[in-house]
Amino acid sequence: MNQEEFQLMFEQMTGFKGNPFHPLVWINGEPEVGQGVYIGGMSEINAKGARVTIGDYCDISSFVSINCADSHKKCIGLSETIERRDIIIEDHVFIGSHSFIKAGAKIGHHSVIAAGTIVDARTIPPYSLVMGNPMIVKEGYYKGKIQEVGDEKN
Known part of the structure; x- marks a missing residue:
């Protein structure tokens, strides 16, 4: 079985349509993804019902979940609906393996999310380590580190 046949079978079995990243990246909804983005296998992007934006030149490792939905209140009877909130990931962001980006998160440009991190629904300033x-x-x-590299190049 070649990759095209596998992708077609995968789409039929899961309902997840093909993507340019990896055959085992699951995308639900219509996220806005910039140019030069890498998304590793077994990662999930759930943009169903909210706006999920991933900026240019981001590197999203394998086994990352970016999920705009939170169903815990519905599950325990506190709400009739699933809460959905936007997620914004600005340009040049690295997200390490096994991280989870929650609904409502905004990650500033040139930030690094370390492996295994759970990013809460808040604004992360640019150039941050999380x-x-x-x-x-x-x-x-x-x-400062990025400015130093820029100075060395000039």
Whole structure:
């Protein structure tokens, strides 16, 4: 079986349509994905019912979940509906393996999400290093480092 046959069978079995990233990336809904983005296998992007934006030149590792939906209130009887919120990932963001990006998160450009991090529904400033659960945000961690590299190139 070649990759095209596999992709067709996968689409028929799961309802997830093909994508330019990896045959085992699951995309639900219509996320806006910029140019030069890499998404590793076994990652999931759920954009059904909300706006999910991934900027240019992002690197999303394998086994990452980006999910605009939160159904816990519906499940336990506190709501009749699934809560859905937008997610914005700006340009040049790295998201490490086995991370989870929750509904309502906004990740600033040139930030790094360490492997295994759960990103809460809040705004992460540009150039941040984010790690852990609960997440720890080191604001501006990469700003000076990126400026130094730029100075060296000039």
